[in-house]
Amino acid sequence: MSTDSKQTESELSPEISLLLACARTRIDLETADRIRESARRSLDWDRLIETSLAHGLMPLLYENLNTHCADIVPPSRLKQLKDLFQKNAARSVLLTGELLDILELFATEGIEAMPYKGPAIAISIYGRLALRQFSDLDILVRKRDVWRCQQLLISRGYEPHFNITERQLPSFLKLGYVQMFTRDRRQSVVELHWGIASRFFMFPLDTDRFWERLRSSNLMGRRILAPSTEDLLLLLCVHGAKDLWERLEWICGIAELVRAHMDIDWDATTRNARELGAERILLLGLFLARDLYGAELPDLILRRIDEQPTIKSLAGEVRENLLQLNPQSLGLRQRIFFHIRTRERLTDRFRYCTRLLFTTTPIDWQILPLPPSLSFLYPLLRPLRLAKKYALDHTKSLSCF
Structure with missing residues (x-):
């Protein structure tokens, strides 16, 4: 974690602390010591493994436990992780x-x-x-x-x-x-x-x-x-923001990308994001990578983050929900409000709301098939359908629209 987060690191569960330490491909001596120290603590191994799978970090958890503290991890748990790792590897090759x-x-x-x-x-x-x-x-x-x-x-x-x-x-x-x-x-x-x-x-x-x-x-x-590396970085940040950063692996991937590519053209990256109205989305992803995984960012990026207090506020919300063993599903209003605050342009916020309410999707076509002559009714019927649907289940994901 970055120095910004040291004061709250002790508040994390031992399982989350160990998972964060293992979620990287390059382990320095300090992190290796942290992994060994965390592995010696009283751990809920079932919860740790379950959480690592949910966050897409099981392979890195096994890889680094096996490399740095195989003598500390209970043999049955190391074997359990090894079996999961090998099954994942075999499926990855097939896919x-x-x-x-x-x-x-x-x-x-x-x-x-x-x-x-x-x-x-x-x-x-x-x-x-x-x-x-x-x-x-x-x-x-x-x-x-x-x-x-x-x-x-x-x-x-x-x-x-x-x-x-x-x-x-x-x-x-x-x-x-x-x-x-x-x-x-x-x-x-x-x-x-x-x-x-x-x-x-x-x-x-x-x-x-x-x-x-x-x-x-x-x-x-x-x-x-x-x-390109610059485009991939922006795509990863957009993907994470779209889905409210619900998996630690998405942030881990950004941190690993930044570490692996010291030649990123930061001027071009921020300029492209700004043109797309996605600079705040980019900066949020980078700040989370620094906050949780210690990714080193150039002064240009750090200055831009400091100029936008909303970024750290959003990151705090992500962190609060993400670093729990039992994260809560966010309700519809929370999701919409989060999305709106990730956009720096007022026009994008307004268009987000109007398109969310009135843009027809294939789901609308399936639920209420209308003849072509009546298709103009879809934008009028969609708000009514959404109101009914999400009044019944307010935790639905926006991807279900």
């Missing part, structure tokens, strides 16, 4: 093989596609597939290629979550940003993206410039497309 097959299938049709999250991040940030948990495959394509990609995935045995016709496709592409496909009784999940976040979240990524900045990378001996 990566499936990803590469899908990318090759797309390439034969002349479709450029970029692996997004999953195995690509495991390699680029952690250096090994086995060090990251992932259960689905995320692939980013251009809007113009979505229909062909959907047909190719269907030919491979996948079923789309939303059955979209060609007539509905233009509206679907405009209103949404992802289509989920499943196979083998949901054992294999592919998320086909043409955007980064839902329309109401207000992250208007310039896709043409984004695709121009892609670079070549290597995944299990195969060439793949990958975002």
Whole structure:
């Protein structure tokens, strides 16, 4: 943790303290001593392992316990973690093989596609597939290629979550940003993206410039497309903010990326984020990486953080909920208010609210199928549907809209 957090470190549960110490690929002597000291404490090992799985940090927990204090950890617990680690590693290899097959299938049709999250991040940030948990495959394509990609995935045995016709496709592409496909009784999940976040979240990524900045990378001996380091950093911060930073691994990934790439063009990164109205989102992610994992940030970033008190306020809320063994699900109003405060531009806050209320989604189409002649009613009916739905269950995620 950063020096800003030292005064509250003693307030953390021993399980969370140990998990935070292990959640990194590079362990210095001070951190190694901290790991050994934490491992000697009276720990609820069931809760620790359960929490590590929930936060996507089980592989790093096992790796560092096995490396730095295998003589301290109860043998049965170390074996339990080893079994989980090996199962995760085996599944990661299978999923990566499936990803590469899908990318090759797309390439034969002349479709450029970029692996997004999953195995690509495991390699680029952690250096090994086995060090990251992932259960689905995320692939980013251009809007113009979505229909062909959907047909190719269907030919491979996948079923789309939303059955979209060609007539509905233009509206679907405009209103949404992802289509989920499943196979083998949901054992294999592919998320086909043409955007980064839902329309109401207000992250208007310039896709043409984004695709121009892609670079070549290597995944299990195969060439793949990958975002620039600066773009990847912003994407990770947007993903975390969109989902309210509910997993420690998302912050860990940012800290690892910053440590691994000392040549980040910080001027370009902040300028790009500012143009997209996402500078506060970027700075929040970076501050959390510094606060929880000690990521070193340049003076430029630290000054920008200090100039915006809202960032530390938001980080405090994230930390308070995240560093509990039993984090509470945030209610709808809390989620909306958090999202609004992550945006620095008043216009984005206003458009977030209006789009959230009135932008139709495929879920609206499914719940209330209307003939084309009555489709103009959807924006009027949507607020009523949401009011009824969330009055019954206020903890629903915004992704369910």
